[in-house]
Amino acid sequence: MTAERKPRKDAVRNRAAVFTAADTLFARCGSPEEVTMADIAAAAGVGKATLFRAFGDRTGLIRALSEARLAPIREAVEQGPEPLGPATPPLERLPALLDAVLCFKLDNRHLALALEGSGADSPYRTEHYDRWHALVRDLLRSIPGPPDSDFTAHALLAATRADLVAYLAGEKGVPREELRAQLAGFTAAVLDARARRAAGAGE
Numbered sequence: 001m002t003a004e005r006k007p008r009k010d011a012v013r014n015r016a017a018v019f020t021a022a023d024t025l026f027a028r029c030g031s032p033e034e035v036t037m038a039d040i041a042a043a044a045g046v047g048k049a050t051l052f053r054a055f056g057d058r059t060g061l062i063r064a065l066s067e068a069r070l071a072p073i074r075e076a077v078e079q080g081p082e083p084l085g086p087a088t089p090p091l092e093r094l095p096a097l098l099d100a101v102l103c104f105k106l107d108n109r110h111l112a113l114a115l116e117g118s119g120a121d122s123p124y125r126t127e128h129y130d131r132w133h134a135l136v137r138d139l140l141r142s143i144p145g146p147p148d149s150d151f152t153a154h155a156l157l158a159a160t161r162a163d164l165v166a167y168l169a170g171e172k173g174v175p176r177e178e179l180r181a182q183l184a185g186f187t188a189a190v191l192d193a194r195a196r197r198a199a200g201a202g203e
Contacts, residue, residue, distance in 0.1 A: 011054075017044040018051065022065050023111070032114035037061070066115045066128065069108055073100050077135065090142045095187045097139070098156060101132065102183050105165045106176055112162035123161065124154075133157060145194030156190060159183055 021043035041048040055061035076084040083096035105112040116123035140149035168174045
């Protein structure tokens with residue numbers, strides 16, 4: 001069996017430089033559309049052709065960068081401790097998951113906007129959205145309530161959409177902790193309503 005080839009050191013170094021440059025450019029831009037592959041290549045000190053070979057196009061680069069920045073959250077969800085890890089009771093894990101998604105989008109506002117704009121014609125047609133929706137839906141299904149988990153998962157994730165987060169935190173100036181508290185309150189209200197509907201159905 002042939003051993004898996006390790007990435008060349010210069011390729012690893014270039015990838016890290018590209019991600020750092022893209023992070024900086026997205027953080028400083030007025031709009032994510034302003035950041036081009038040429039800008040990223042120049043800031044990273046690599047050729048534009050290198051960028052296209054590594055990521056295919058701008059969308060591929062955005063998705064790769066987003067996956068790298070989301071990796072700590074994904075690892076915590078898949079195998080970490082409470083409150084995000086799989087051993088956490090669903091009623092505690094669901095609010096923690098939504099809070100983690102919100103904080104990621106607050107910390108990476110323009111990258112999140114670029115990621116959600118990378119779907120063919122909708123932010124809902126991206127792999128990352130499918131993954132988070134499936135996780136939220138499955139958590140809801142493990143909590144007693146009406147059989148509308150698919151829709152409710154969409155509704156809860158809509159409260160963390162990057163364009164909404166950017167509008168509230170940027171244009172409206174809502175403080176970070178206030179946004180987190182409002183999301184927690186909204187999530188609790190949704191879960192409470194589901195519990196009351198389940199209790200009413202069982203009477």
